[in-house]
Amino acid sequence: MNDPEEMRAMVLVSAGKRLQRVAMPVPVPGPTQILIEVHACGVCRTDLHVVDGELPHPKLPLIPGHEVVGKVHRLGEKAVGFKLGDRVGVPWLGSTDRSCRYCLEGRENLCDGAVFTGYTTDGGYAAYCLADCRYCYALPGAFGDLEAAPLLCAGLVGYRSYRMAGRNAERLGFYGFGAAAHLLAQVAVHEGRKVYAFTRRGDSDAQRFALSLGAVWAGPSDEMPPEKLDAAILFAPVGELVPAALRAVVKGGTVVCGGIHMSDIPSFPYQILWEERSVRSVANLTRQDGREFLEIAAKVPVRAEITVFTLEQANEALEGVRTGRLNGAAVLEIHA
Numbered sequence: 001m002n003d004p005e006e007m008r009a010m011v012l013v014s015a016g017k018r019l020q021r022v023a024m025p026v027p028v029p030g031p032t033q034i035l036i037e038v039h040a041c042g043v044c045r046t047d048l049h050v051v052d053g054e055l056p057h058p059k060l061p062l063i064p065g066h067e068v069v070g071k072v073h074r075l076g077e078k079a080v081g082f083k084l085g086d087r088v089g090v091p092w093l094g095s096t097d098r099s100c101r102y103c104l105e106g107r108e109n110l111c112d113g114a115v116f117t118g119y120t121t122d123g124g125y126a127a128y129c130l131a132d133c134r135y136c137y138a139l140p141g142a143f144g145d146l147e148a149a150p151l152l153c154a155g156l157v158g159y160r161s162y163r164m165a166g167r168n169a170e171r172l173g174f175y176g177f178g179a180a181a182h183l184l185a186q187v188a189v190h191e192g193r194k195v196y197a198f199t200r201r202g203d204s205d206a207q208r209f210a211l212s213l214g215a216v217w218a219g220p221s222d223e224m225p226p227e228k229l230d231a232a233i234l235f236a237p238v239g240e241l242v243p244a245a246l247r248a249v250v251k252g253g254t255v256v257c258g259g260i261h262m263s264d265i266p267s268f269p270y271q272i273l274w275e276e277r278s279v280r281s282v283a284n285l286t287r288q289d290g291r292e293f294l295e296i297a298a299k300v301p302v303r304a305e306i307t308v309f310t311l312e313q314a315n316e317a318l319e320g321v322r323t324g325r326l327n328g329a330a331v332l333e334i335h336a
């Protein structure tokens with residue numbers, strides 16, 4: 001393989017600014033790292049929260065992107081599990097300290113010393129990217145590079161939210177029908193659940209899209225569904241949706257907040273939480289979540305609806321995610 005010294009990257013220099021196109025040195029892998037030639041990188045709503053400065057203390061300057069698909073180009077001296085040329089996926093959970101109480105309890109998603117791809121370490125909006133091989137995934141052959149990218153966060157973290165909704169949730173609501181919901185709706189339908197899709201009022205495109213994926217009902221998020229839900233997952237980062245979803249679930253029902261950031265939740269009467277309804281958040285992912293989701297995604301098989309941009313169009317892709325005008329997921333197609 002040829003060994004270029006420079007690579008293209010889209011870089012966040014300070015919060016609230018547009019990403020800048022730069023040429024920079026190709027990084028060198030540390031002992032347990034691999035250097036990946038990036039082929040595709042998904043654009044997640046979390047990237048928008050990082051770029052907008054809604055998440056504290058990002059690495060700066062930063063290469064965003066935590067849904068990275070590519071080929072192993074170089075191996076660190078202690079890197080195991082992959083060989084040169086293997087296809088590999090890099091998720092949000094870049095690495096953990098493997099020693100804090102959460103790691104020792106099998107809850108590495110809550111690790112005190114976690115490193116997050118495209119947030120506290122550089123990610124995949126670039127021609128090359130480093131990753132700790134112990135946190136990377138081999139990807140099922142059922143998916144092309146572009147289709148596999150959104151599975152790595154929208155899919156994985158979405159799947160953790162989906163599991164938290166409870167195995168018995170037969171009627172399942174999705175508030176916000178974007179990248180994560182469109183993937184998990186397919187898993188839910190495959191598992192025989194009824195999906196109710198809530199979108200922005202007037203967004204008939206998203207409602208049609210949800211029905212085409214097997215949702216039994218689609219409507220605006222300020223409307224009550226025709227039947228009460230067993231559980232609801234909030235993927236839209238809108239605090240007002242928490243009381244709306246609580247009103248829509250049955251006694252004992254669960255409302256799962258699947259995003260990393262949300263606007264403030266307005267106060268609401270205790271009455272709508274009472275009768276053992278619960279509200280919970282989901283943070284990050286464990287490697288086990290990833291393995292389970294990729295296995296089930298290949299079985300369904302989950303089809304990601306994607307809108308493709310070039311690396312240099314990263315700012316436009318982020319704007320597309322912001323306005324919610326894309327059906328499905330935005331993905332950058334990248335060539336070294």
Ligand SMILES: [Zn+2]
Nearest residue numbers: 097100103111
């Ligand atoms: Zn830890």
Ligand SMILES: [Zn+2]
Nearest residue numbers: 044046153154
């Ligand atoms: Zn993400």
